[in-house]
Amino acid sequence: MKLLRMGEIMRHPDELSPLMKLMLSAKHIEKKTPLQPHWAFCYITLRKVSRSFALVIQQLPSDLRDVVCVYYLVLRALDTVGGTKAFKVLMDQFHHVSSAFLELGKNYQEVIKDITKRMGEGMAKFLCKEVETIDDYNEYCHYAAGLCGLGLSKLFYASGREDLAPESLSLSMGLFLQKISIIRDYLEDINEEPKCRMFWPRQIWSKYVNKLEDFKYDENSAKAVQCLNEMVTNALLHAEDSLAYMSNLRDPAIFRFCAIPQIINMGNLTMYYTNSEIFKGIVEMRRGLCAKIIDQTKTMVDVYGAFFDFCCTMESKVDCDDPNATSTLKRLEEILRTCRDSGTLNQRKSFIFSHQPKYILPVLTILFFITLAILLSTKIA
Numbered sequence: 001m002k003l004l005r006m007g008e009i010m011r012h013p014d015e016l017s018p019l020m021k022l023m024l025s026a027k028h029i030e031k032k033t034p035l036q037p038h039w040a041f042c043y044i045t046l047r048k049v050s051r052s053f054a055l056v057i058q059q060l061p062s063d064l065r066d067v068v069c070v071y072y073l074v075l076r077a078l079d080t081v082g083g084t085k086a087f088k089v090l091m092d093q094f095h096h097v098s099s100a101f102l103e104l105g106k107n108y109q110e111v112i113k114d115i116t117k118r119m120g121e122g123m124a125k126f127l128c129k130e131v132e133t134i135d136d137y138n139e140y141c142h143y144a145a146g147l148c149g150l151g152l153s154k155l156f157y158a159s160g161r162e163d164l165a166p167e168s169l170s171l172s173m174g175l176f177l178q179k180i181s182i183i184r185d186y187l188e189d190i191n192e193e194p195k196c197r198m199f200w201p202r203q204i205w206s207k208y209v210n211k212l213e214d215f216k217y218d219e220n221s222a223k224a225v226q227c228l229n230e231m232v233t234n235a236l237l238h239a240e241d242s243l244a245y246m247s248n249l250r251d252p253a254i255f256r257f258c259a260i261p262q263i264i265n266m267g268n269l270t271m272y273y274t275n276s277e278i279f280k281g282i283v284e285m286r287r288g289l290c291a292k293i294i295d296q297t298k299t300m301v302d303v304y305g306a307f308f309d310f311c312c313t314m315e316s317k318v319d320c321d322d323p324n325a326t327s328t329l330k331r332l333e334e335i336l337r338t339c340r341d342s343g344t345l346n347q348r349k350s351f352i353f354s355h356q357p358k359y360i361l362p363v364l365t366i367l368f369f370i371t372l373a374i375l376l377s378t379k380i381a
Helices: 006-011 013-031 037-049 053-058 062-078 086-092 095-101 106-125 134-158 167-184 186-190 212-216 218-247 252-272 287-296 300-317 325-341 360-380
Strands: none
Touching: 013 053, 013 287, 037 053, 037 062, 037 086, 037 095, 053 062, 053 252, 062 086, 062 095, 062 106, 062 134, 062 252, 106 134, 134 167, 167 186, 167 218, 167 252, 186 212, 212 218, 218 252, 218 300, 218 325, 252 287, 252 300, 300 325
């Protein structure tokens, strides 16, 4: 883990304790890597190819942890056409994942096989097909992530820990995450070699420029932000379905597995809104706030509170001159109403608004360096 800048710690001292917990948790998980070669490969590779899911997967109950780990790696491999580094290792040594898959229960195997087949057929369709319309965009996201959400719901059901969620909600959960990823990855996708990848729908971006790559250039920055805001508003269409899905979950570990990525991505979406930096590189939530969300997300009270606070932040950024301002405000108000109607907002603890006593910074800073010293000494030993 890279050392944090002291300036960031000073600005957000309340995030230092969760960061230390996250560091220790990651270290503990590394020590629990299975001894069997195929399972060791799966978990080591999971940590290398997953941007955000590795930690929450490994906090699942033991009967689901292996299942979801294999499921993630199978779908990650399916989505990897010409990967490098850890992605190439995953493809070259996929037989380890196959061996792990064959040790899963038959009910889990059937779900994974079905989703993999359907996703593969759908993704193949878009190898030669451009994302032209919003319907195309929704269809692509359905194959790329909606089906993944559907498969997770079926795996939770097969475990006996959850009721089978409505298919529409499962699919919408996946679309919410996928659309946020597509927004985030604009520059990476447009600069892809030997040929750029274009997942932003032409029906949206052609209102603003002649070519999607034109958003990279400073002279188009105003139009780029307007298009970005329309993409963000489109992603918000799935937020209420995500809230409905999570509100029906019963198992605390499964709830956290679903809720943590949803909150982090809602926070990222808030950061993307009106942010021209998206067209210059990757914009992501600071690690300390992610750690705070991971540490404090326990119940739907936390989810409603986080969505409410992030929506309020986005609402404050809306410029009435933006061509999508009315649509954006309408979407945000509907999400805010859902959070208010939950009747839980007076119980929430805010992830993004906090007031810490001044004396807490030196104490937490000392604790941070003590923890860091322990981690480094353990590594050296």
